[in-house]
Amino acid sequence: MAIAAASALVFAGSATAEPAAAPVNPVTAAEQLLSVAEGNPDAQAALARVLADPNAAVPRTDVAEGPRVPAQIFPIPAYSDTGAGNPVTGQVHGSGIATNLNGEFRFGFFGGPGEIAPDQGAAKLNVLWVNVATGKSGTNVLNVRDIAGPTVISTKPIPEAKGGLVIAGIYGSILHRWWDPAALDGKGDWHYQTSNIWFPSLGAVLA
Structure with missing residues (x-):
């Protein structure tokens, strides 16, 4: 339900046909990303x-069906230190997402x-x-919360990522918030x- 709700927010806006995402092998994805992570100790x-x-990376099966959306x-x-505990998959936190709304390609995250706090403070x-396909690569910060609602955080548009198959991994820290009605007396x-x-959340997407 959380995935469906977040997805509904992300999918708002002008829609074009969604290309089919490529199968993801965690080892292959990590090796390809590692080749461009030199000088980035956190990555x-x-x-x-x-x-x-690699066996800890369990592909999602609950989002396979649905409308073709951008x-x-x-x-x-x-997986995070505060994710939902599960005896099989561990602490699942959320997933990365790639969007192409109004022709602007971005990476995002929900979960x-x-x-997600509008001001991430020290979290990054x-x-x-x-x-x-093009050999281009990069590291971008997800710090935009106005594209799809309060449960999704995104990068700014990344036009240089477009033009073929993109392997991506999302890592780091994220600041959440929720309203506590009992606080302050x-x-x-x-x-x-x-x-x-x-x-990290890993994906192979078509940009």
């Missing part, structure tokens, strides 16, 4: 966790408790990507929590 550490335990959800979800969520206030993504 290297996140990808090293994938290569150390968004592609990463099939490998993220976690409450909503990043996407590392490489376009295997019943007056209510926001409660904040930082989640650390220790296992």
